[in-house]
Amino acid sequence: MVAYADIPGAVVVDGVLHHLGNPLAEQRALNAGAAIAPLDERTVIAVPGEDRLSWLDSLSSQALAHLAPGESAELLILDPQGHVEHAASVVDDGQTAWLIVDAVDAEGLLAWLRKMRFRLRVDPRDAGGELVVVGGTAAAIAGLDASAPAGVPLVWHDPWPGVAAGGWGYATVDPHPGGQRDWSEALVAPEALDRIVAEAASGDRTLAGSIAVDALRIAAWRPRIGDVDERMLPHEVDWMRTAVHLAKGCYRGQETVAKVHNLGHPPRRLVALQLDGSDSVLPTRGDVVRAGADAVGTVLAAAIHYEEGPIALAIIRRSTPVDADLAVDAEDGPIAAAQEVVVPPEAGATASVPRLPRLGRRVAAP
Template sequence: MTDWSALVGATPLNERRVTFDTPNQARQALDASVRIPLIHLGILEVAGTDAERFLQGQASAQLTLTSSGFAPLTCFCTPKGRMLANAQVVHVEEQRFWLILERSLLASLKTHLDKFAAFYKAEMQVRDDLALLGMIGNDAPALLETKLDIEPPAIWHHACHGDVHALRHPGPRPRLLLIVPAREVSAVWESLAHQTLPVGNAVWCLHDIQAGLAWMSDVHRDAYLPQMINWEALGGISFKKGCYTGQEVVARAHFRGQVKKRLIRAQLDGAELPAPGSPVEDAEGKIQGEVFSAELDAYEQAEILAVMTTKEVASPLSVAGQRLKPLKLPYAVERLDPESLAEKG
């Protein structure tokens, strides 16, 4: 793996996180515009004569929708409907697609898909030569246009100019994800320097939590049905497409209402970040769910996504002794067809 984050002056904290000397980084993303190296994300490319047909049989997304700039969410499942990875699909050119997902899942997803790709004219490769950057802030769309000559796309859509690609993500502030050749990352980073502050990628992950977006990592493999992380409420499942691996189980859970766990958003009354999988306990000490992801917010309090039972539970809830305060998700927990999202874009 190419460590391109060193090219932008980032300080590594671990394999998934980098930071900068910028003070109060989560706060800066509320008050100013920021730029972020997204080292926790990577790209798996699928290309070849049968690339679309191959992905159509494996992904929950409707691949035919991607030709018009729509960049839908998707997931890849076992035959039992459990997710192996979730991703965003970018149609780069004819029969060439990029899957954006957590870097820790790139190798395992490729290994899984390799079993099916042998029957198609499609090849896969991890694109370590590409860097992913984030921009957050009210000025981000204007900067994309003035600095990089890219018209800001709609949410879950894609636009590009030359070798630089941009995608719009939801969140409490405008968010843009940039895909840049690693050889050009320093120039793009510096072009944004006068109007943005550098912050670590924990800020981007915090905004994912605040947007109710649960991006899987290697610790989540084979643990959840897509609906358990509200993936159908974000347009991540097409119920109008044909078969894909796990489709029967996913569809049955939807149409029969058999989803017994759901993703919630919450705040803890302390600054201790729980690890993924940490139990959420009710007032009687019984486990009613588990933490999916956690980050510190602008006020140094832990915000989390958790997968919880849909049954009524005894409150108050807590995680590692920290009381849990439920927060409202920024979307309705109901089916959202990606076909309608593509039309709105």
């Protein structure tokens, strides 16, 4: 058990370090590279074996067959209808593919991977007892003793909001609010985390909690598996930019991904909400978003940002006008919300479909 209790002000819930007394200051320090964050809500799945990359390539939305040692990627596992089931950050060290996943998703993803092994040379396992995850800017993470069992430091650099090879970005805002995002995650041994916590307890290191991490993520419009419902398509939350390769081989859900992107439109769209903070109330995941009296969507995540104030990500119907005034049905009453378009209503339909001339009526034979 990590000794967070030794750190002044530490608030821990279910083993997760939520904050250390001042989440806003923690955000600022984290963003500036002056703090790092133990990511207790993240865990690790290891996939060793000669077939690991081609196997993960065949199962997921991402092109991984030629992933180089130390290179970072992101994958999604979709259901046959193209809905998001699992997500993972991936770094390979030449011998093992290391998947960094949200702990709430790990058991289900690992069970599914084990079912899909067949006779291939892969052996996925729970590596959460071997390694833990610590996040921060690339420079802050570089100072940590990242694990390197095959000689390659296990550090994942978040590609968001860049558009990865084969990806597609729907957000048209320039600059993208995540454009300055600098986020990496290092895999370290549990005893290394114990040393980090001891340094924080003695005042020799600054830590940030999960509340600060999530606030910076929300401000960057960055989706995560905890935002997902059973209907979520990657297009709806702009996940196509980092987690989907549109030109790779067949995988489960690919047909829907291609159809929606090339010929249709995602039925829902992600918006960023600027919330009225006059009552100091934040909505929670699942709270209803309304345009007038009509329920048009739900909140995915909310936070108080150190610069922007109360903010949220929400998923709403594509048909909702982009200039509609919105409100959130929070537990303590409605909260006025101004929407900023992340995924525009016209997203998708990228293919140029030729229009064939109409055939005239045949002339009846005499």
